[in-house]
Each structure stands twice: as C-alpha cells, then as structure tokens.
Amino acid sequence: MWKRRLRRLFPNKSLSRGIVASHLETLYQARNRVAHHEPILGVRLVAVLEAVDFMAQEFGSKGPDGQTVVGKMISSYREALNVEADRVMRHVQKFALPPSD
DSSP states (O other), X not given: OIIIIIHHHSOOTTOOHHHHHHHHHHHHHHHHHHHTTOOOOHHXXXXXXXXXXXXXXXXXXXXXXXXXXXXXXXXXXXXXXXHHHHHHXXXXXXXXXXXXX
C-alpha cells in the first residue's frame, strides 16, 4: 500500500514510511483523547502541533507558492491554535510545583 498510494499522498521522496506513520499515530491518539474529553498538554501538545505542521507541509503536492492544499486550508486555524496553545500552557504553568531541593 505504501508504494502505490501513500507515495502519491506524500510525494517528498526523502520521507520514510516510519516518519509518516509516527505523525499519523500522534494525530490518531490526539483524536482519541479529545473524543474522551482528555487533556492534551505539555509534550503531547507539542507533538500534536508538530504532526499538524508535518501534514500541512507534506500531504499532497505543493503549488507554485510552495504550500500544499492542506497547508492553505488550515493556515488561519493553525495560527489561532498556536495562540490558544500558548495561552493554555502559560495558564497550566502557574500551577506547576516548584522543584524540590
């Protein structure tokens, strides 16, 4: 399946199946957490944002402007997501315990 279909969806020849699978798994796990009303914070949030960026940059062919269709579709949402993620992380850090001596 990888050679026939996924190579068309991810035309960047330097990508391995493992890299694509890793990002897709991150998004799948995030979807499950959201569906079960579980938080996505800290390292998980960073991983999800990286996976979203990966999909926006690598899924499909790039147009003359260097962007994929997915990248164009989510660009305004991605910016809003960055702002909200920063706000949430600052809020959560207020409750972090100081390191013990």
